[in-house]
Amino acid sequence: MAKIRIFIETSEISIGKVVNISEKQSHYLFNVMKQKPGNSILCFNGKDGEFDCHIENINKKSCQVKVLSKTKEFESVPDLWLLFAPLKKDNTDFVIEKATELGIKKIIPTITQRAISEKVRADRFLAQAIEASEQCRRVDIPEISDAVTLENLLKTWDKNRKLYFLDETGNGRKIHQVFQNAAAPCAILVGPEGGFDEKELEFLRKLDYTEAVGMGKRILRAETAAVSAVACWQSICGDWN
């Protein structure tokens, strides 16, 4: 059984310090995970690394842990962003979870012409990203931006960050070729179900910091395309290599 591992929002973790756990997480540890004083759990705050912590006091509303030792140094994921058009709820959840596991640094919900217009709840996305970070043993948490239209996003885009967009029309270069020269910082943009519209594609193709990427002839669902592209990038340019 792997040790319980939680993200705690605290300005600093260091050995010897006593840290207060939030009410929500205290409830989780006490009621759900049946933790008792004397047990130890792993904690990380997204900037100081991961620590083995000893539960000093615990009840359903509060918990204090004492930081015993450092178990992992802080390390950021590679500087890869994922821009994706919000999908139906389950599929969006899926993209957030998988992108976190695969080591995305920043997720930007990006509104395109054909994107689902459901309200984007960045706070819910962040909660999912935190949970996935706890699971996959990241010591950082992906940044989640508020939703932004593709047009507005690109108005202030830093041209040093290359933008790879997935092109379903068959006009993109093969992903394996493209990613041979796709060092960070960069970003991957995935359209919604139904793809980008023609004007968006035209616009994207004209920019000098973009490149169209192709992933074969089968039609991939948006979430499949997102996960696949990120995996390919990590395997070639990222921290799998």
Place this chain on the structure above:
Amino acid sequence: MAKIRIFIETSEISIGKVVNISEKQSHYLFNVMKQKPGNSILCFNGKDGEFDCHIENINKKSCQVKVLSKTKEFESVPDLWLLFAPLKKDNTDFVIEKATELGIKKIIPTITQRAISEKVRADRFLAQAIEASEQCRRVDIPEISDAVTLENLLKTWDKNRKLYFLDETGNGRKIHQVFQNAAAPCAILVGPEGGFDEKELEFLRKLDYTEAVGMGKRILRAETAAVSAVACWQSICGDWN
């Protein structure tokens, strides 16, 4: 709006032929998709390609279509198999759907020591694979095997089919390096939540047709690992390249 596209179980499709659609699919076309005589749909049978078909008669129980023209030649996906340990229901569904989209030729539910012992329903898996094939415009359907234990599966394994297993212990070679020389026919094996047990890993490492593959230091969920590995393979050795 993309044309409706359905898989039909018929021994042969050819231009001019009239084909009977099953009761279940007639119901779907008539009641759900509101199709009428005169409409046209795309049909494929998994071996003759894809055809534009004209609805001659339709009601809630039966439907006949006339085959008008061939819209796609038959083409098989690359000879890549996916062996995966059954997961919780939703995650298994997910693996079947994504593996189909990504172009897996054969899926083998493989029982390992730590695999969930829920009954594996190959018929349900096949229904999902068919639906995903319809969506992603494959003209073939992945083969779904009955569940088999890893031990029994490897007893009769064809050694010409290299077997790449995902090794979470950090002892695998980097996936991008391994797949540089991983031409079909081959197979990818993904363990269950919790991974392979020590004995399984020892056993797998000893075989002369296997190789351990590593995908970084973050702990990937089994379904994430499966999708990611298949995407990496398609991008290097498969039909994305």
